[in-house]
Amino acid sequence: MSLALRNVSRTFAGNTAVRNVNLSVQPGExxxxxxxxxCGKSTILRAISGLDDGYEGEIEINGSTSKGVHDTTGFIFQEPRLLPWLTVLDNVTFGLKGDKATREKRAKEYIANVGLVGNENLYPRQLSGGMAQRVAIARALVTSPEILLLDxxxxxxxxxxxxxxQDLLLDIWKAYNSTIVLVTHDIDEATYLCDRILILRGQPGEVDREITLTEQRPRNRGSQELAKCKSDILESLDLNRKN
Known part of the structure; x- marks a missing residue:
């Protein structure tokens, strides 16, 4: 599924968070x-998802422009945000439509995909941080989103x-051919996972540079190309430069 942002800006109480962001994402990218x-990275993600409709400009998903919440998108947050009174299985099925047997069968498929078979009846307090985030990934995937947003x-x-x-995410991407937009502070993560990286700078945030990675997956985390790309990103960010 394709995604396009055209001159997207967002202002909160007179302060502009992002300004004139343009982005085109191809299916499966x-x-x-x-x-x-x-610099407004999460602000952009919330606008794409429809969780925030107060932006200026246009966001087009698969040729359709809308400011509402899109049922074609899934959102994975920094924290798992699981409901503590529900089991792993119930957290994944929460909000799904259909009869109980159908919902549970579907949820168990995705629980297996994230490597949590046998943990369906555990509660969030019984999970490690990594396990909880796996549940959050399964919950986002169970609705079969065509665009996956990760903050x-x-x-x-x-x-x-x-x-x-990260490797699990790539397995999921390969299996479902999802279009993925990833917000991260981690340069190594960005170079390992992404086809393209948009560097945002300033307050308000604006796209400062776009970097394309050509190394085929699976990538070697220590490869020369990724090291050079990291060096280019650090040079672009120039953390000693004022915004």
Whole structure:
């Protein structure tokens, strides 16, 4: 499913968070939004999802322009945001339509996809951080979204769990051919996962540069191309430069 942003800006109480953002994402592409805190990355993601409709400009999904919540998009937040009184299975089926047997069968398929077979009856308090985020991924996928939006989904996890879930995300992308937009502060994560990276700078945030990665997947995390790309991104961010 294709996605296009045209001159998208967002102002809160007189303060402009992002200004004139233009972006085109092709079906099955993984695009990263990278930048320092406060440059409007999450603001853009919320606008795409329809959770925030107060922006100016146009957002087009598969040729259709709308400011409402899109049932073709799934959202994975930084925190799992699971309902603590529901089991893993009930969290994944929450909000699904259909009879109980159909809903549970579908949910168990996605629970298996994220590697949690046998944990269906656990409650969130019984899960590790990585397991809880796997549940959140299953919950986002169970509605079969064509566009998957991720807002720093692995930032609270330890390095090894983060790498495992990055690989899981790529497995899901390969299996379902989802279009993915990823917000991250992690340069290594962006270069490992993304086809293109948009670097946002300033307050209000604006697209400062676009970087395309050509290395085929699966990528070597220590490859020369990824190292060069990281160097280019750090140079673009120039953290000592004033916005």
């Amino acid at each position: 993984i695009v990263g939004l990278l930048g320092t805190s406060g 720093e989904p692995f930032s609270a996890l330890d390095a090894f769990t983060k790498m495992q879930l």
